[in-house]
Amino acid sequence: MNPPADKSQAAVGVAGRNGVVIPQQSADRTGSDYRTYEVYQRERVGQSTEKIKPIQLVSDAYRVDPYPLLDILRENYPCYRDWLGNCFWITRYDDVTSVFTDEGNFETRPKAWYYGLSHFGRDLGEALPVLEAQAACMDNRSEDIAARLADGLKDAGGGNLATQFAAGFAVELLLVTWGIPVADTDQFVSRYFAMQRGTSWRPSLQQAGKQALDELVHYFEELLAARRADPGDDMVSVLAQLELDDGPVTAEDVVRTLLEGDHQTLHGALANLWYLLLTHPQEFEKARAERRLMKLAYLETLRHSTPVLSAQRFTRHEVERFGRLLPAGALVVCSAAAANRDPRVFDQPERYIADRADMCHREPRGQYRADGLASGIAFALGPPSKHPAVPEDRPRSAYALTRDAAVTASQTLLATVGDLRLADASQPQLAALSVGEMHTCWNLPVEVPRG
């Protein structure tokens, strides 16, 4: 067996019987986690899961419309043992939220882990100055950006709203937040998308992602040095000035922070919001008639068609839950898409109702319910914030910032163009680029009536 690639790590590990390197901490544990087998229940006739085949959960049907398959899981097998994917699917609202708020039993692995780069840089996204810089940008720049993009659509008499407005808005906001020079825009954006998509199971995306990640490290080396010398108010400048106990901020830290951040909820939910509004004329009318309803329409979008369908958690130790024994290290796939359409929680869950009465309309605190009502789950934003909704000593949560940016963008679009409709004969749909990626609308051709 080859020696470990990283010698510094080998120093803190011990060579096991296999020449395999076992980190000291693990090796200190006594014995294995042996359990007598009576503890594990085998599947009985009544528990067999013939209504679904695991291959369907990675099929093209799931990529385009996962909801019928997820209904089968939620209504029949609330903790589905997927032999093919070697995981457990959790699909009911109360179950999913119970896992999300239980860091003690369920581990969230960072995106860097999916790259096999657990020791790559530091994720500084939670540092207060970073949060403040991000919040300032999202609050102050959203309207300008949205107005400019909306003008573009108006001048052209229409276009692809999903890319030119929704994706464009999220990307431009990202660019100004991070202070990327205009000249670098295109290259940066293609590398950024490649890096975010590189956590996939697809080898071609992994390769492209790894390459993009290396290039971004190289790119930020120069930018970081420049911002150190001449700081602005963008994220890179703020990161450059952070004082940390374990050494100055490096380009790797910057890229790691960029990687662990979330653009999907803003981009995906904004595209899905407009997809749903344009395909549900009644709800669109409501949102146009009453300005405040745009926020509710956005929240209902997160529930009805969440862009991040599921999140992965790993059991930290053996956990007995959902009538099953989940072994240590087991992968638990929590499906927000299934939970958000749980009829135990939401009335007529498959319907898109902008001003839905049985959903919480304010940001939940610490848990997923408030005012006795459930809220839609949007995972990529993390569990509900434990801080007050408008904290004095820190910016609002990512959930609130993203919501406000998307709502501002949508209201600005509506104010600029006046009216919008789907292009004739267009049949937009939601789909992921590949199984496991963001579920959103990529082609939403619209016309702006001249008036």
Next chain:
Amino acid sequence: MSLDSVLADLAAAAEDPQLAPREFPLMPEGEAVDMGHAEDGTPLIDPRIFDSPEFFRNPYPYYRILRDHYPVYHDKLHNCYWVTRYDDITECYFDDEGFNTIPKGSSSGVLGNTQLELSGIEHRRRRNLYGQHLVGKSLENRIPAIERLAEEMIGDWTRAAQQGAPYIVDEDGVRSVELGAAFANEFPIRVVCEVLGFPNEAQDDFFYWYNSMMSGLGGSDTHKQGVEARQHLEDYVAGIVEARRKQPTYLYDLDGNPISKDIISKLCETKVDGDYLSTEEITSNIALIVGGGGETTRGAILNMWRLLLSHPDQFEAVAADPDHWDRAFHETLRHSSSIGGQPRHNTYDIEMHGVTIPAGSLMQMVDFSANHDERIFKDPEKFDIFREDLYSGKLLRSGYRKEGRCSHMAFGVGPHLCPGAWISHQESVVGSKILLKHMSNPRLNTSRMPKDVDGVSPAPMGIVSTRELWVDYDLR
């Protein structure tokens, strides 16, 4: 490239129909589908290939890519790590504390909680209870019964041919026989029934239960049928166990003298930690013996005959010297075994070939690949019963390297070495000797064999063994 075109490309990708596993093109045997390359030329592995028909018929070129480029391959689609080199796998098999067998693997759904899923002292203690009945003196005692069963089955062929059985055709003094249906499918199950002491009238049910269980292993389309069959088998065996607790039954030699108690009767009077084994414990492991003793031996017999008959010089050597059957058996299991590999879970966070593997991950140890590891076996795709680098003596649990040669991995190695290895060996060799005795000038009938995608050559063995094997021989 402009920002608009970056986004437009993504939008176009969303419209692009995705490749489904069944859409991987079928390749000539031994060649891999091109799944793309990294910048440095390293071939990429798309994990959907593992679910594809192409992989099932032609797995070896893909394992070669894994061995050469990804000795530990993190498959995020199946949430596991594939381990493919001989040395890595054997070392992991010997460390049953560091690489445990707790039941997260795909077999436990149908087979239940069995020996496969125990580790350490608990495993050793119980394994010996079962294993001792399948080796040494106990095994020798059973050989006459095995011979009798084989003679009975083959002796029935002429009657079957006259009654128009679809698997035997007599024409112009030549008999074409499908060795699977006529012999290998049922023979191992009958042997299992015999050594377990099940009555003859239960054998048809057994055959059905066994087939259902095998096709219903984890996650397959027929999973429910498998679980049901397992339940019926369990109910049936539970009745037998209760009966044997009161009234033990015996095995008899050809002269009708009792040799020893059958396995179930012995297990009924066995104690662990001062307690008798529970009925559940006995039935689970009986299910494992039924499951493990059938398909594997069937595949060994069919693959061995197919490989020998397609290498006539080696077949001649075996026919001339029956001692060569042992070599043929072991080389067959190296070249085309019936068991793909075994799952393990690492007990600790580890690093292997530079890949960090968190504790509790599923590690797929691919025995198929180890058997074709060119680091151990020269020219591994070649079938050669006289190869110098394969150990083909008596299999030992304590080691897999003897006399400077390595054993094949079809039975695994280490504490979980297949307890049926010896009896399976005897069944295959004894059965084959008797087959040879009854068949004059046997040769493959390729025109009747299931065809590969080209419609001409016989379907490859792949990872599911030979499905049908048609052999012609001269009627004397």
